[in-house]
Amino acid sequence: MSEAPIIRIRDMKVAYGRNVILDGFSLDIPRGEVIGIIGPSGGGKSVTLRAIVGLKQPESGSVEVFGEQLETLSSEERTAIERRWGIMFQDGALFSNLTVRENVMVPMREHTDLNPALRYALADMKIQMAGLDPSAGDKYPSDLSGGMRKRAALARALALDPELLFLDEPTAGLDPITAAAFDKLIRDLQQALGLTVFLVTHDLDTLHAVCDRIAVIGEKRVLAVGTMDELREFDHPWIQEYFGGPRGRAASAGY
Numbered sequence: 001m002s003e004a005p006i007i008r009i010r011d012m013k014v015a016y017g018r019n020v021i022l023d024g025f026s027l028d029i030p031r032g033e034v035i036g037i038i039g040p041s042g043g044g045k046s047v048t049l050r051a052i053v054g055l056k057q058p059e060s061g062s063v064e065v066f067g068e069q070l071e072t073l074s075s076e077e078r079t080a081i082e083r084r085w086g087i088m089f090q091d092g093a094l095f096s097n098l099t100v101r102e103n104v105m106v107p108m109r110e111h112t113d114l115n116p117a118l119r120y121a122l123a124d125m126k127i128q129m130a131g132l133d134p135s136a137g138d139k140y141p142s143d144l145s146g147g148m149r150k151r152a153a154l155a156r157a158l159a160l161d162p163e164l165l166f167l168d169e170p171t172a173g174l175d176p177i178t179a180a181a182f183d184k185l186i187r188d189l190q191q192a193l194g195l196t197v198f199l200v201t202h203d204l205d206t207l208h209a210v211c212d213r214i215a216v217i218g219e220k221r222v223l224a225v226g227t228m229d230e231l232r233e234f235d236h237p238w239i240q241e242y243f244g245g246p247r248g249r250a251a252s253a254g255y
């Protein structure tokens with residue numbers, strides 16, 4: 001019998017007021033998979049992420065993470081589940097008045113009773129795991145380049161040794177070389193730590209370098225899920241345009 005998926009979404013509907021963003025949305029994500037989430041701007045990729053982690057309550061349908069429906073849990077049970085994932089938001093969402101090390105220590109302070117010395121040492125380890133020099137721990141987010149800020153946000157997402165990592169456009173705004181280094185970091189960490197990764201991106205190179213499968217969100221639902229090769233064969237105008245355009249061809253050719 002195959003293992004139950006880490007994320008299981010069935011017939012989910014999400015709306016803001018009368019504006020229905022997702023409807024009839026279903027998706028399974030197995031343990032250990034890196035799934036890329038793509039789709040037109042404003043199509044609901046970030047909203048999907050928010051619905052999975054309980055920041056946005058769906059109108060109907062079911063969302064299970066680690067086999068649990070969040071809304072049925074007590075607040076203690078829910079906190080225990082939240083400890084098992086890390087989120088890197090689109091803008092990094094670092095606290096500007098805290099150093100990088102203090103930012104990484106925030107989830108530890110909220111979710112563990114580790115003593116301060118241990119938190120400090122663990123935060124430094126996460127900072128290095130994210131590919132930053134240990135000296136970055138003393139810096140404030142405003143002192144860092146865009147690429148370093150992304151790594152700091154990743155270090156914070158890794159703070160509690162998550163099994164599941166959510167990344168919202170991790171390479172947006174990075175130059176291609178820095179973005180490629182970040183892609184490699186994600187893949188290396190995923191393999192070393194056995195992570196399941198939910199990765200929202202517009203970056204075709206990231207899809208090619210990092211993702212096992214890709215889910216296309218459009219028309220309020222999952223239009224298609226598959227490998228890049230499978231999706232390239234998929235008969236849908238947006239998907240054809242996305243993978244068949246010049247950027248799609250270049251990414252698949254590995255240029």
Ligand SMILES: Nc1ncnc2c1ncn2[C@@H]1O[C@H](COP(=O)(O)OP(=O)(O)OP(=O)(O)O)[C@@H](O)[C@H]1O
Nearest residue numbers: 016019021039040041042043044045046047048202
């Ligand atoms: N807090 C909110 N209140 C009202 N509408 C919202 C809110 N958050 C998102 N939306 C709407 O939901 C829709 C989907 O937004 P979402 O951010 O998920 O798109 P996206 O696919 O991630 O887009 P992009 O690729 O541009 O980041 C948009 O129409 C957006 O205006």
